[in-house]
Amino acid sequence: xxRKQKRLAVIGGGMSFIIIAVFLVMFAFSQxxxxxxxxxxxxxxxxxxxxxxxxxxxxxxxxVKRGQGSTVSFTVTDGSATVPVSYxxxxxxxxxxxxGVVTEGSFDAATHAFVADSVLAKHDENYMPKExxxxxxxxxxxxxxxxxxxxxxxxxxxxxxAKDAKGQVVGSTTP
Amino acid sequence: xIVEIGHFALVLALATAIIVSVLPVVGAYRRDASMMAxxxxxxxxxxxxxxxxxxxxxxxxxxxxxxxxxVWENSHSLMxxxxxxxGVWGNHEGSMMLWLLILVFFSALVAVFGRNIPDTxxxxxxxVQAWISLAFLLFILLTSNPFxxxxxxxAEGQDLNPILxxxxxxxxxxxxxxxxxxxxVCFSFAVAALMEGRIDAAWARWVRPxxxxxxxxxxxxxxxxxxxxxxxxxxxxxxFWDPVENASFMPWLAGTALLHSALVMEKxxxxxIWTVLLAIMTFSLSLLGTFLVRSGVLTSVHAFATDPSxxxxxxxxxxxxxxxxxxxxxxxxxxLKAGGLFAPISREGSLVLNxxxxxxxxATVLTGTLYPLVLETLTGEKISVGAPFFNMTFGLxxxxxxIAAPFGPLLAWKRADLVGAFQRVWVFAGLxxxxxxxxxxxxxxxxxxALFGLALGCWGMLGAVADLWYRGNFGKLPVMTSLRRLKxxxxxxxxxxxxxxxxxxxxxxxxAASAFSTEHVVEMKQGQTAQSGGYSLTFDGFRExxxxxxxxxxxxxxxxxxxxxxxxxxSSKRLxxxxxxxxxxxxxxxxxxxxxxxxxxxxxxxxxxxxRIWWKPLILCIWGGCLIMMIGGFVSLSDxxxxxxxxxxxxxxxxxxxxxxx
Numbered sequence: 001x002x003r004k005q006k007r008l009a010v011i012g013g014g015m016s017f018i019i020i021a022v023f024l025v026m027f028a029f030s031q032x033x034x035x036x037x038x039x040x041x042x043x044x045x046x047x048x049x050x051x052x053x054x055x056x057x058x059x060x061x062x063x064v065k066r067g068q069g070s071t072v073s074f075t076v077t078d079g080s081a082t083v084p085v086s087y088x089x090x091x092x093x094x095x096x097x098x099x100g101v102v103t104e105g106s107f108d109a110a111t112h113a114f115v116a117d118s119v120l121a122k123h124d125e126n127y128m129p130k131e132x133x134x135x136x137x138x139x140x141x142x143x144x145x146x147x148x149x150x151x152x153x154x155x156x157x158x159x160x161x162a163k164d165a166k167g168q169v170v171g172s173t174t175p
Numbered sequence: 176x177i178v179e180i181g182h183f184a185l186v187l188a189l190a191t192a193i194i195v196s197v198l199p200v201v202g203a204y205r206r207d208a209s210m211m212a213x214x215x216x217x218x219x220x221x222x223x224x225x226x227x228x229x230x231x232x233x234x235x236x237x238x239x240x241x242x243x244x245x246v247w248e249n250s251h252s253l254m255x256x257x258x259x260x261x262g263v264w265g266n267h268e269g270s271m272m273l274w275l276l277i278l279v280f281f282s283a284l285v286a287v288f289g290r291n292i293p294d295t296x297x298x299x300x301x302x303v304q305a306w307i308s309l310a311f312l313l314f315i316l317l318t319s320n321p322f323x324x325x326x327x328x329x330a331e332g333q334d335l336n337p338i339l340x341x342x343x344x345x346x347x348x349x350x351x352x353x354x355x356x357x358x359x360v361c362f363s364f365a366v367a368a369l370m371e372g373r374i375d376a377a378w379a380r381w382v383r384p385x386x387x388x389x390x391x392x393x394x395x396x397x398x399x400x401x402x403x404x405x406x407x408x409x410x411x412x413x414x415f416w417d418p419v420e421n422a423s424f425m426p427w428l429a430g431t432a433l434l435h436s437a438l439v440m441e442k443x444x445x446x447x448i449w450t451v452l453l454a455i456m457t458f459s460l461s462l463l464g465t466f467l468v469r470s471g472v473l474t475s476v477h478a479f480a481t482d483p484s485x486x487x488x489x490x491x492x493x494x495x496x497x498x499x500x501x502x503x504x505x506x507x508x509x510x511l512k513a514g515g516l517f518a519p520i521s522r523e524g525s526l527v528l529n530x531x532x533x534x535x536x537x538a539t540v541l542t543g544t545l546y547p548l549v550l551e552t553l554t555g556e557k558i559s560v561g562a563p564f565f566n567m568t569f570g571l572x573x574x575x576x577x578i579a580a581p582f583g584p585l586l587a588w589k590r591a592d593l594v595g596a597f598q599r600v601w602v603f604a605g606l607x608x609x610x611x612x613x614x615x616x617x618x619x620x621x622x623x624x625a626l627f628g629l630a631l632g633c634w635g636m637l638g639a640v641a642d643l644w645y646r647g648n649f650g651k652l653p654v655m656t657s658l659r660r661l662k663x664x665x666x667x668x669x670x671x672x673x674x675x676x677x678x679x680x681x682x683x684x685x686x687a688a689s690a691f692s693t694e695h696v697v698e699m700k701q702g703q704t705a706q707s708g709g710y711s712l713t714f715d716g717f718r719e720x721x722x723x724x725x726x727x728x729x730x731x732x733x734x735x736x737x738x739x740x741x742x743x744x745x746s747s748k749r750l751x752x753x754x755x756x757x758x759x760x761x762x763x764x765x766x767x768x769x770x771x772x773x774x775x776x777x778x779x780x781x782x783x784x785x786x787r788i789w790w791k792p793l794i795l796c797i798w799g800g801c802l803i804m805m806i807g808g809f810v811s812l813s814d815x816x817x818x819x820x821x822x823x824x825x826x827x828x829x830x831x832x833x834x835x836x837x
Contacts, residue, residue: 009519014531021535024568025542032563035556054559070696070776070785089696090410090776090787093748093757104559 034104039081049109055083055116056102064097076101076114087116095119178243181231182322188224188279189312191217195305199298203371211294214301215286221308222283229276232321233263242328245269245321251334251753253724261345262335267469267485268321273348274465275311277356281385282308285360292381299367300360307359310492318485334724334753343403347396351423354393355461358430360385362458365451366500369507374451379441382454384812386437390430391808397423398801409759409774411789413688413797416565421544422464425537429457432533435526443588445523448508449530455504459497460537466493467544518590525583532576539568577631577682581638584671585645603641607633628686635679639672670811677803684768684796692791696776700783708771708790710734710741725751727760730775730784734764746773746786768795 036054037045047053055076063075073086074097085103095101105116195217202210232245236259241247249266250259258265264273282304289297315321364382368374400423405413414420433453440450470486517523543560550556581603585596611630644650646664647657697705699714706712715731729747733740746762762773769792776785 006519010524010527013519017531018535021539021568021572024571025539028564028567029546029560032561032567034559034561036558054557066777066779070698090774090785093409093759104561 036102038078039076039083040078042083043081047107049107049112052104052106054102054104054120055085055114056100057083059095059097059099059101061098076103083114085114085116087119089117089119091119177231178235178240178322178324181228181235182320184224184228184231185312185316185322188221188228189309189316191221191224192305192309192312195221196302196309199302199305200370203295203298203302206295208294211298214298214305218279218282218286218301218304221305222279225272225276225279229263229272232269232272233260236260236263239332240328241330241332242324242326243321244323244325247325247329247332249335250332251724252331254335254340255723257342257345258335258340261339264348265335265339265344268315268319270348271311271315271319271469272321273352274356275308275315277349277352278304278308278311278359281357281360285363285385289381296364296367296371296378296381299370300363303363303366304359307363307496310496314485314488314492318488332753334751337725337749337751337754337756337758338407340724340751341403341407343399343407347399347403350392350399351396354389354391354396354430355423355426355464357385357389357392358426358454358458358461361389361433361454362496362500365454366503369451369503372507372510374447374511376441376444379437379450383434383437383441386430386434386454387808387812390427390434391805391812393423393427393430394801394805394808397427398798398805402798406761406763409761411694411761411772411774411787411791413794416543416562418544419468421540421565422467425540425544426457426460426464428533428537428540429453429460432530432537433457435529435533439523439526443517443523445517446527446530447511451508451511452504453530453534455497455500456534459493459500460541462493462496466490517588520586520592521590522583522586522588525579525586528579529576529583532572532579536569536572536576539572540565543568574631577635577678580635580675580678581641584642584668584675600638600641603637604634607631607637610637625686625690628690629683632679632681632683632686635682636676637679639676639679642672642675643669666814667811670807670809670814672807673810674804674807677800677805677807679800680796680803681800684793684798684800687793688791688797692789692794694790695788697786697788698779698783699786700781705786705788707788708769708792710736710766710771710790712744712771712773712788714784714786720747722749724753725749728775730762730786732762732773734771744771744773746775748775765795768793768799770794 032052034052034054036056038057039055057076057078060075060077060082063073065073067073067086070090071086071088072091073084075082075084077083085105087103087105102120103114103116104118104120105114107113108115195214198210198217199214202208202213232243234240235243235246236250237256239246239250239252239259241250245266245268249269250262254262263269282301285297285300285304289300292300361382364378364385368378397420400420401413404415405411433450436446436450436453439446466486466489470489543564547558547560550558581600582596585600608630610633611626643661643664646668647661649657652660693707695705695707699705701714701716704711704713711734713733713735715733718729718731720727720729727747727749729745732744732746734742734744742764744762744764747760749758749760750756751758759774764771764773769790772789772791774787774789776787778784
């Protein structure tokens with residue numbers, strides 16, 4: 001082979017690998033990306049049952065019920081709408097009523113209930129996942145550091161709003 | 176007083192950085208030896224000053240001086256001493272100090288050990304290092320000053336985030352930063368060489384030890400971080416494809432590619448332009464990682480800061496350095512001459528394949544990490560790109576690399592015989608398949624893909640053995656002669672074999688832990704028994720315990736096999752008193768390379784508790800393999816040809832080639 005042919009072979013091989021990779025990425029995006037919703041969005045979202053989404057909001061006070069074994073049910077609210085959620089497994093350390101939560105899962109085709117397979121929480125006393133905080137602040141339901149409304153009261157004199165902690169995912173994030 | 180000295184030293188370091196940024200470059204341009212020598216002295220002075228500054232911050236932590244805001248926010252007088260030390264970098268300001276300290280440490284190393292590097296190149300390298308130091312010194316002094324005082328001083332601190340109070344955290348950041356920041360040297364070498372417009376095999380020889388050292392530490396840092404997340408966060412996973420993990424993983428992938436392409440450049444003078452580009456890209460990814468982690472755009476345990484001005488500042492640093500380096504590259508690269516020729520099937524060819532796969536995978540990870548951020552900025556839509564995406568794309572792209580890795584070292588330079596290489600390794604491939612089968616049978620069950628994965632891991636391990644086997648010419652020569660030949664092999668060949676072996680071990684660990692681990696979530700009352708991984712666990716009840724700055728409920732489990740008690744394990748829920756923050760401390764029992772992982776959930780009505788039990792077969796292989804890779808890195812680093820500063824026979828003539836002025 002001449003130098004030119006060799007170079008063509010290398011470039012051709014490289015390009016085909018890159019093209020495969022691009023298709024793979026696009027396919028994976030279409031398969032495994034979960035969109036974030038708040039309860040009020042769901043009315044207009046027109047979701048198919050079984051579509052994986054992330055559902056965020058506040059855990060409604062008084063809604064947490066322990067069922068059989070380690071199944072827990074609770075209601076996620078954003079002030080205007082609510083969605084009942086069921087989850088089997090261990091809840092994060094900081095899962096509390098009246099505080100923010102993000103769950104990932106899908107709507108069951110038969111029962112129309114939201115079945116979560118992971119519950120995400122932050123490992124911090126200022127317990128408010130970012131997506132939820134952004135939206136609630138926009139809607140005026142919750143404010144940073146005021147301790148009013150449904151927000152947790154903050155330790156006195158904390159100058160910085162949130163020293164964020166690792167989002168804790170509990171549940172089977174399929175390996 | 177001591178704190179003020181630290182602050183002052185940092186300001187002095189800034190002044191020194193300005194001098195070192197300018198004088199050596201001018202000196203290199205004018206061939207003025209005394210001006211170039213400023214680079215060496217200045218870098219050492221800078222290291223001394225930053226070290227003094229860092230030490231004074233550490234002192235404030237050790238004596239719990241809560242009049243320093245940073246200490247007050249992240250420490251507590253009752254905290255154990257080791258966490259007072261590690262608390263220094265367990266927060267935004269302190270971790271930037273550590274970043275800077277390691278950066279100037281590397282500059283000082285170049286200054287001390289770079290004796291056989293031509294003076295002009297060395298001066299330029301040190302100047303580029305000083306530019307980076309300057310940027311980060313400004314960042315710390317203007318936006319993240321750790322020496323800010325509080326008046327009046329509070330009596331007690333707010334405590335360090337409890338999940339950071341762990342031995343793993345004490346050593347994870349320094350190791351990670353040694354890797355992350357170590358790539359700055361490669362970057363500086365690339366930029367300095369582009370400034371001089373002169374790059375050859377000798378350049379690759381000078382850069383390779385730094386790449387190797389940085390890579391080795393980064394491997395250790397990532398493995399340590401992964402193990403820390405595994406046992407401290409209490410939900411049994413070891414890798415989450417969390418953007419912050421990706422931020423450290425991308426420089427690792429690019430650095431691995433750089434390590435291999437520098438090899439081609441050193442031996443064959445080929446792939447010059449590509450290697451320089453990779454050196455720039457690797458450190459750019461380190462900077463990007465720093466931005467992602469430090470700017471607060473991500474929610475993560477690492478994102479301490481949410482001050483937007485910091486994010487913008489780091490973004491500017493990012494833009495200046497990455498943009499500048501790429502512009503310099505675009506301007507100078509066309510003047511570099513193409514190097515040696517090689518056939519597609521050859522050692523060079525296999526290393527090109529390695530680079531292709533590694534960079535494409537890096538790009539994939541980068542896409543998955545940045546896509547949600549970009550989408551949110553552009554459209555406001557919030558999405559999450561999680562493990563399924565990365566497993567599908569990255570996992571599949573890595574397959575050809577794992578298959579090809581053992582072939583590489585067996586191929587000859589320039590042009591090689593793939594059929595011959597196949598013939599030499601088929602025995603080992605067969606053996607690998609067999610061991611994979613046996614392991615699969617032993618774990619009875621598991622999908623076919625896992626079987627393939629195990630075989631692939633064994634193939635990686637045995638391929639490395641095959642490499643040594645043929646280099647020693649075992650089977651053809653008497654055993655003693657072969658052993659002598661092995662002993663005479665260059666250390667870098669040993670390093671390659673060991674690191675590739677480690678890769679195989681890690682693959683086995685990943686496959687086994689992903690495919691064969693079992694998980695039970697059960698409600699247990701005192702005296703009840705649960706089964707996992709062939710062991711039965713009996714819950715014996717709770718005991719209250721009090722730690723230095725926490726209280727805990729410790730659950731005791733007796734583990735028995737076939738009715739005989741073999742071990743016991745404590746798993747607990749802690750409440751850190753200062754922050755009123757609960758954490759889960761998992762109980763982990765090791766059986767050989769496998770682990771039993773017990774984590775406590777919520778108490779139930781009626782005295783029971785939810786318990787989560789995992790059986791994780793061969794999971795220790797994941798980190799064991801990383802450890803072996805690290806050893807491979809160190810062995811390779813001890814190769815005589817790469818030893819930094821060692822007078823080598825080859826260096827002299829090469830130096831003569833480099834010296835004539837253009």
